Amino acid sequence: MQLVINGLVIGSIIAITAIGLSMIYKTLNFVNFAHGDFVAFAAYIALFANTSGMHLASAFLVAILATIVLGVFMEKVVWHPMRRKNASRTTLIIISIGLALVLRNILIFIWGGSTRNYNIPVRRGFEFFGATITPNQVLVIIAAFILVFALHCLLSRTKIGKSIRALSDNIDLARISGIDVDRVILWTWVIGLGLAAAGGVLYGLVTAIRPDMGWYLLLPMFAAVILGGIGNPYGTIAGGIIIGLSQELSTAVLPTEYKFAVSFVVMTLVLLLKPEGIFGGAK
Amino acid sequence: MGAKVNILEVRDLVTGYTDLNILHGISIHIKSGEIVSIIGPNGSGKSTLMKAIFGLLRPRGGAIVFKDHDITGVKPDAVVRLGMSYVPQEKEFFPSLTILENLEMGAFIRDDDISDSLERIYAIFPALKEKGHIRAGALSGGEQRMVGIGRALMLSPDLLLLDEPSAGLAPVMRDMVFEKITEVNRAGTSILIVEQNARRSLGISDRGYVLETGVNRFEGRGLELLENEDVLRLYLGG
Numbered sequence: 001m002q003l004v005i006n007g008l009v010i011g012s013i014i015a016i017t018a019i020g021l022s023m024i025y026k027t028l029n030f031v032n033f034a035h036g037d038f039v040a041f042a043a044y045i046a047l048f049a050n051t052s053g054m055h056l057a058s059a060f061l062v063a064i065l066a067t068i069v070l071g072v073f074m075e076k077v078v079w080h081p082m083r084r085k086n087a088s089r090t091t092l093i094i095i096s097i098g099l100a101l102v103l104r105n106i107l108i109f110i111w112g113g114s115t116r117n118y119n120i121p122v123r124r125g126f127e128f129f130g131a132t133i134t135p136n137q138v139l140v141i142i143a144a145f146i147l148v149f150a151l152h153c154l155l156s157r158t159k160i161g162k163s164i165r166a167l168s169d170n171i172d173l174a175r176i177s178g179i180d181v182d183r184v185i186l187w188t189w190v191i192g193l194g195l196a197a198a199g200g201v202l203y204g205l206v207t208a209i210r211p212d213m214g215w216y217l218l219l220p221m222f223a224a225v226i227l228g229g230i231g232n233p234y235g236t237i238a239g240g241i242i243i244g245l246s247q248e249l250s251t252a253v254l255p256t257e258y259k260f261a262v263s264f265v266v267m268t269l270v271l272l273l274k275p276e277g278i279f280g281g282a283k
Numbered sequence: 284m285g286a287k288v289n290i291l292e293v294r295d296l297v298t299g300y301t302d303l304n305i306l307h308g309i310s311i312h313i314k315s316g317e318i319v320s321i322i323g324p325n326g327s328g329k330s331t332l333m334k335a336i337f338g339l340l341r342p343r344g345g346a347i348v349f350k351d352h353d354i355t356g357v358k359p360d361a362v363v364r365l366g367m368s369y370v371p372q373e374k375e376f377f378p379s380l381t382i383l384e385n386l387e388m389g390a391f392i393r394d395d396d397i398s399d400s401l402e403r404i405y406a407i408f409p410a411l412k413e414k415g416h417i418r419a420g421a422l423s424g425g426e427q428r429m430v431g432i433g434r435a436l437m438l439s440p441d442l443l444l445l446d447e448p449s450a451g452l453a454p455v456m457r458d459m460v461f462e463k464i465t466e467v468n469r470a471g472t473s474i475l476i477v478e479q480n481a482r483r484s485l486g487i488s489d490r491g492y493v494l495e496t497g498v499n500r501f502e503g504r505g506l507e508l509l510e511n512e513d514v515l516r517l518y519l520g521g
Contacts, residue, residue: 159387162380166388169377176337176371177434178363178392232379 002131003248009137009206011244012144015237017199018221018228019151020192026168026231027188028079030092035196036221037103040214042067042197043204044107050118059118060201067197071189074099080182100215107211115208136205143202147195148237154191155233164188168231219260220247223267229277238279242266287314290350290442290473291336291367297344298335305331307497308345313442314489318464318474320505322481323494329477330372332494333446336475337369338362350441364392368435372446372477375431378420382411385419385430389437397437404433407463425456432460436467443467445476449483461487485509 021035042063049059078099082092125134155161163184167174175181203213220243227242228235243263250262270278292312299305305328313319321329334340336347338359347355354362359369368389377385386404390397405412408429414422419430428448435443448464449457457480465487468474478484485491488505493514501514508514 159391162384162387163391166377166380166384169379170374172339173371173374173377174388175339175359176363176369177388178360178438179388180360 001129003252004245005128005131005133005137007245007248008241009140009244010248011241012141013199013203013206013240014217014220014224014244015240016144016147017196017203017217018224018236018240019233020189020194020196021218021221022225022228022231022233022236023164023168023188023192025225027164027171027185028083028092030089030096031222033093033096033218034100034103035096036214036216036218037100037107038067038071038193038214039196039200039203039217040107040209040211041070041103042200043209043213044111044211046201046204047111047116047118047209050120056118056120060198063201064194064197067193067200068190071193072186075186075189080185104211104215111211113211115210117208118204134206140202140206143198147198151191151195151233160184160187164191216260220244220263223263226267227270227278229279232277232279235277235279239277287316289313289348290315290317291475292348293332293336293345294348295345296332296335296342296347298331298340298342300340304343305497306335309494309497309499310345311492311499313473313475315441316468316471316473317489318468318476318487318505320476320478320481320484320488320491321494322478322484322491322508323500325479326496327494328497329494330446331497333369333371333444333475333477337367337444360392363438366438366441367444368438368440368442369444370431370435370446370448372450376419376427376434379418381416381418382422382430383415385434386411386437389434393438400437400439403439404436407436407466408433424452425459428452428456428460429463432463432467436472440472442473442475445474447478448476449478449480457483482509 017039021032024032045066046059046063049062050056078095082095123135125132155165163174163179164187166179167181167184167188171181200214207213224236224239224243227239243266246266247259247262250259289312294310295308296306297304297308309332321332323329331340335342338354338357342355346353349365349367352365354365377388380388386401387397390400410426411429411433419427422430449460452460461483464474476484485505485508491503491505491508492499493501493508501508501511503511
C-alpha cells in the first residue's frame, strides 16, 4: 500500500510534467531534451521565492510564471528562428541538449550542487490502510488532479485549446485553415511548460531539490509519452501514472537503484509490442 | 459567359522544391462561377500548382491574382481571409478532433457565432450533423472526405481548391463527392479541381487544362477535352 501511494504521487508528477513534452514532440516534431531542466528550473525559482520569505503557494505561481517567460523567450529567440531556417529534427534535438546543459549549469552556478528543501514546516504523516501518507503527498495528488481537470476543460472547451489539438494533429491543415500557427505554438509552449513548472514545484515537495532532478525525470517522462501515444495528453497522463506505479512497485522485488531502469523496460516493451502507444496516439 | 470576370488568374507561374523547378510557366484562369479541372499524369505538377496558388509554396516567377488582389507569395492565412479555401489531398481532416471541432477549425478566423455556417454545412452533408461528437479519425473514408470539404466551406469561400477529391473512395462515394461538388458550385462557389479521375472530373467541369511536366499542354471546354484524341490517348488511357 505504501508503494502504491508513493507510485501515485510520483506518477502524478510524471504525468503533468510529461504532457508538455508530448505536445511539443508531436506539434514541432522534436524531443525537447531541455524539458526536464525546465522542471528543475521551476523548483529552484519556487525555492528561491520561498526561502526569500514568500509563502509556498505564491512561490508556486511565481515559478510557473518565470518558467513560462523563459520558455516563450526560448521560442522567440531559438525555436522559431530555427524553424524558419528549416532546421532538421536532429539539429533541434542537439540544440535542446545544449540548452539542457546550460540551464542545469546555471542552476548549479547560482545555487550550488547540493540538495535543498523548501522552508516549510515538516508535518507528520497520517496512517492510511497501514501506510503513511504525508500532507505533502496529498497536496501533490490533489494539485495534479486539479491541473489535469483544468487542462481537459481548456483543450476541449476553448478555441485556443481546440486549435492546440488541431496543430498537434496536422499542422499543415491548421495553416491551410487560416489558423495563426505561430501564435498557437506559443500557447502550446505556455501550457506545456506551465504544467512542467507546476510539476517541478510539486516534485520539490516530495523529494530533495537538486540541479539534476529534472534531468533524471526526463526518462520516466519520455516513457510516459511513448506509453500514452505521442501527442495524446490523456494517454500521457495515464502513461505517467503507470510508470510511477511500476517504478515504485518494482522496489518490492528489486533494489531501489533499479527503479529508473523499470521505466526503460516498460517503454521498450511498449515500443516493441505497440509502437503507436497503448492508448493509440494520434497518428 | 464571356462577360464574366476572372476570379483567379495564374500567369507564367514558375515554382518548385529545393533547386528543382516543377512548374515551368503555367497559365490558367477561372471565371467567376466556373468549375475548372486540371488533369495530367503523375508528376505533371498538378498538386504543386494548388500549393503555390494557396501560398504554401513560394512562386519563383509569374503572378497569381485572386479577385483583383495580387496574392503571389502571400501566406495561407491571408489567402483564407480573401475568400479562398483548400482541401488538400489526403490528411484533409484533424483525426483526433470531433466532426464539430473540425468544422470549427475551418472557421477559426471568425470570432462571432458560427452556427449559421454549421447549418449550411449540415444542409450539404446531413450525415455530419448526427455524428458531430465522433472523432474524425474513427469515420469512414467517405465521411472523412465530407469533413474535409465541410471544413473548407465553413467560411463560404468564393473559390474552392480541391486536390484529388475522389481519390481512395468507393465508387458510390465518388458519385456522392462529384454530386456535392456540383451542388456547392450551383450555390455560387467557383471550383478548381485537380483529379486523376479525369473523365468524371471533366464531366462536371466547364473547362479543363491538361498539364504535362509543368507546362500547359491542352486547354478546352470540359466535354471537348474528353473528345480530343490526343488527350484521350495521352491521359485518359482511351
